[in-house]
Amino acid sequence: MIEPRTTKTGKTYYLVRVKSGRELAASKSFDTKRAAEAWERQQKHLIETGRPLAPKRSYTLNELVVTFLAVRAEGNPHTVDTDANNLAALPQAMLRRPLASVQAGDIRSHLLTQLRGGKAPATVARAKTTLSALFTYADEQGLLHQPHPVRTMKKIPELGAAAQRAVNPNEIPSPRRVAAALATLRQRRSDIADVFEFMSLTGVRWGEVRAIRVHWLSEVPFPQLNVERSHSDRYAEKGPKSWRGTRPVPLSPRALVIFRHYATGKAPDDYLFTNQHGGQLSVGVARKFPLGFRRHALRHYAASTWLRLGTPLHEVAEYLGDEPRTVLAVYAHVLGEGQRRDHLHRLAESESADRGHLGVTQQNPGLGR
Template sequence: MTISKTNTGRWRARPKVGRNVIASRTFDRKADAEKWHDAQIRAFDLGQFVDPKAGKEKLGSALDRWMVARSGTVAGSTLKADKALLRMVPISMRNLPLAAATSQQWDALFVAKLQADMARSSVVRLRAVVSSFYTWAIRQKIVASNPTKEAPVPKGTGVRKPHEVYPFTVDELREVVGDLIGNQADVALFLGLTGLRWGEMVALRVRDLVQVPRAAVRVSKSAPDGQEERATTKGGGERTVPLTAELVPIVATWAAGKKPSDYLFTSAAGYKLNGPNWRRSTGWTKYNRGRRIHDLRHTAATFWLSNGIDPKTVQTWLGHASMTLTVDTYAHWMGSDADLAAILRIDSLLGDARGTSAKTGSE
């Protein structure tokens, strides 16, 4: 029998598939044992069965195994950011059996982070990471469901931290490039006029140069410092970024004499560029006017937007996953004809008022 009465008077359910017992659990009432027994058989038939023993693994241990499994499949920066978020899961929850963590506990954690003035966008990201973990755990058949589905992040609370954007003007960019040491100063100008991320620039091959219908670079890979080259960009897609007339002869010089598979930009010794070495060899920290290398990307984006390039085009050139990200990041730099007309009108009114005041005072 798969349901039997124990010596203590309780009822043990032992669902079997063929000759194999797939689970075992005891109940006070026979009806409860039968209900649970039938549910396990039904789940097995549907391919949804999860061994109850699997859920006894500690939540923290399962989270750590998941992070190891993701290594090499996502960007290193993403992995680092997700690890930082998961450190917010308290020890008390990490020590729980995986199957014991409830939606109410996750909901309480998310609310607590909002009340601690954590940016809502960060709490949303934390929930997304945890939800991805449960999706993996369900595929591994160590849990049956995702409790975060019943724990949405509340709206209207938390603090949204603004993106830090400190771009150069084009004139400043050219001055800084002129101050930098050696021919690798060209790299700063290239980044400042194309908006590529450092890792995307490093991964460019000579074959990525495009001449038709116009001079451009095809961006499809990324090689962040200290990581293996990835066959995708941070935005997850391939894009083509046009080259200004100023950059065309520069990239032609870097490509000269190289094979199509060679890196376009290299160190003085011909090796793949490395951020710390590049900063040291060019004197970047001395001449950068307090900017980061990533601010070169912001330089391109703000130059485009403030000069009327439409946000959809800028999103495409930057490789952002959505136009919302572009607009949220660079909203204050988006100029328009209406803005220009308005400020000219204001200047005119202020000038008239100043002239009237001066005239009145002289009389």
């Protein structure tokens, strides 16, 4: 109900009182009747539906993005940066559109465009997570008056959990390719070549290798690296991305040689690998010496090598700091190689036995004579 009233000075104002049943739910005064009517309409809608009225058509997706990033600015720095980068990838044409016009098909089309542009499924899946959080925030603020675009969109098979974890066999460099890349790099910067070789032998991530301290080495009952921390560039040091915290990684003779060489003359808390000025390594230096494949592929190379040598799955998972089911999903093709190799070996043995029984020689495998 809207009641026009007059102040002692003769000015007219409008008192709005909104009831829920017989109870007064809200009241407010306005200078104009139009503003009073708009507020009354909003409050009645809120009482009836539990949600505010939809924002005006001019409220854009870009305005939502700006508000969302501002609200989350004090969160985890790495997450904040990732969300900002993912949202910056949204097309400008979509950002200019009214929020109410953005539908599930628009979001799906954007994610598919990123996949077709060559982005890894895991990267696009993270972008999907950011967009889901964006629209969930809009929903919580009463700004979303259409079905949640991410939750209701048709599934993209490539973004399934197993699909995004799987590694393309072509992304894992062969031993010959790794050796050639390291040999070429060693001619330019032998210390950086040693860092990359150590990564290929231990499977440690970039953030972990730059955080290694001299005291991480233990040699009883056998040499192993105890990965305790990770330090990504531009972010605070933290525990490693492992499912059980600190993890042991047995060191091969060559990995031990590299460790001991760089530990010589250093205190236990000193960084093992440093730049030419004695400071902590930075990704900027690493990027000056490309290998011809991603640095992270060295981790896949190490894991694949261990699996091909017959190292049990659960041991590989422990060395990587992953769960066995994750390793199984990521390196299924490597495990499949061993199974196919064993199958071919059994076939060869079977055929050899059959030829022996039939009196068929290897040179004359039998043409049905």
